[in-house]
Amino acid sequence: MYARENKIAGWSLAVAMIALFIGGSMGPLQKLNYAGVNLYDTLNDIGLASYYQGLTLHAVLNALVWTTFFIVGFFTFALVRSLNMPLKMPWLNVAALIVMVIGLIMAAIPILLNLATVLFTFYPPLQANTFFYLGLTLVVIGSWMHGYGYYLTYWEWRKQNKGTRTPFIALAIIITMVMWQIATLGVAIEIIFLIIPWSLGWVEGTDPTLARTFFWFFGHPLVYFWLLPAYVSWYAMLPKQAGGKLFSEGLARLVFWLFLALSVPVGLHHQYLDPGVPAGWKAVHAMITFALFFPSMVTAFTVVASLEVGGRARGGTGLLGWIRALPWGDPSVTAQLLAMILFVFGGIGGLTNASYNLNLVIHNTSWVPGHFHLTVGSAVTLTFMGIAYWLVPAISGKNLWSRKVALWQGWTWFVGMILMSNGLHILGLNFSMPRRTMIGAAPYADPAWNPLLFEAMIGGLILGVSGLLFYANMLGTVLSRKKAETPVEMPVAESMDATPAPAWLDSWKPWMALTIVLILIAYGPILVDLISSAQFTSPGFTPW
């Protein structure tokens, strides 16, 4: 079944994992440097020019490539099964994957040649080699093409199933891709209209404030593009793996629609400390950002309730006894449960960042990477690893190489991340230690930081080991000669509520209207203002 879709999914996952391997391997180096062990001079010989080149690799490969490729692979696999229908135009999705890979290679070459050491945000007037920008653009366009392939399939399904509610997983996937389509318009405009003409020398200067604003139009919803696929698994797959049911499917749908509407008009919360943006607009975005916490709060309840159903069905009793009864021996479940626990702290930290006033204390300090390693680095990445523990066997038709190693992997990730993230949070909050900085060579580094830097290093090293365990397992699985006797199927949790969701939760018009109106309100006036007052006076710099 679905041989073509499996191939697309499999290759996407392969690229994702290679990216995470290279990008991830930079992480322990950074944390060793924090604690005074500088390996960068040695690594010069194998072509790593600097801490910051390594950091660019770490961020671009982990946050953009690993996530995006994993997501399209996972979505391709899950969409067709959820709709019970193959892709309408599979060649479009094959082409999408090819475009993404070409883009990746195009962007990777300048990074590897130290021609694009601009980190993941590539803020102008830092100016990378043009191919870096072209490559990123192609990766984004490829992901759009994946989306178009999905929409066509979904459209066909709707035609054939008039009056039937879209299955939850399929609906959630389509909503996520539409949100991504809208969000990436920001970065596409930034790159195509501002950066590429400037990097080619067609125009002399650019406006850094305008570029930042377009970037963060994309930059925050990007976070939700990472997170929503994890939510798909938590809502609709994990409960099944844990022996439970989806507690309230209607609310789960509502949550995804709210994410569509609220993910984009919040980007200015990344620009609270920008001199070029009026305080009033920052406050508007702060308010919508707080509203955006609501669907995640609902998710917390529904997912935990769905798991509780499973734990009780498995014989768990008492207020918390059901937690012990969950299948902790299943590495896919364990990884995702641990990811959720870390996400609680990530969410609390996110509230702090969103707070207009508290943000002053932690903006651009190591608190921020401490925070997002709990979100994208744990809630998302550890969940994706958990998904991989059934998805890779399902695609390859092989058994998972070792459940035991996989369990160790989940737990080591959990422990390593707690240590690293705790160190980074406190260093940022109490000592204003800057993020994205080669702390091992910073003259202002304070001896009082040392215990925390050491803690972060230990965490980073444990994460490195955990990463190796993951790769050993993936390779062991794929390279195994033995086919599995019983093929692994996609887990799909049943809904507790037998009545279908109301029609307004399966209808695009009201939600698209709300989405567009909110974006126009939150971004329309400020963008008109910034564009009309733009001063294209910054030439490019390559200070690395």
Added chain:
Amino acid sequence: MHIDRTERTYMIIAGALIAVFFGLVVVSSLAYGIQVPAPEARVDPQTVATPGNSPWGDPIDERVRELAPGQYEAFILAQTWVFLPNVIEVPVGSTVTFQVTSKDVQHGFNLSGTNINMMIIPGQVSKLTATFNEPGEYAFICNEYCGIGHQTMFGRLIVTDEG
């Protein structure tokens, strides 16, 4: 659509909690007079440091000015990888208004242990004010990646004892 009673209650509490949190942010921001950088002035990064063009073109030792007793204004130019001036001395009890701009790439300006934290973006002027009632040394650190020497970019504000 059926919604479980407990979940309904939880949703109401969650919504109320978020509203309260946001309210607290607004109230505390107003009560403590929290300031964030806001549009102040536009400059041309390519000429802003040219003598005679702007306060950032003045000789470095003239960029900190005493406007009135205990009232200072500091025009700091950020560039790869130094703040100019990078040592500022004021007596305890002084109020200092920092006006920072960049002549090249983006930088950051975080005065450790205070609420002064701002993005320094070419073409824009970032301005915040603080009063220093504790003598001592405060580091201002560039906290936005600005190239290979980013980790060396910092300066010191020395608040001296004599009042």
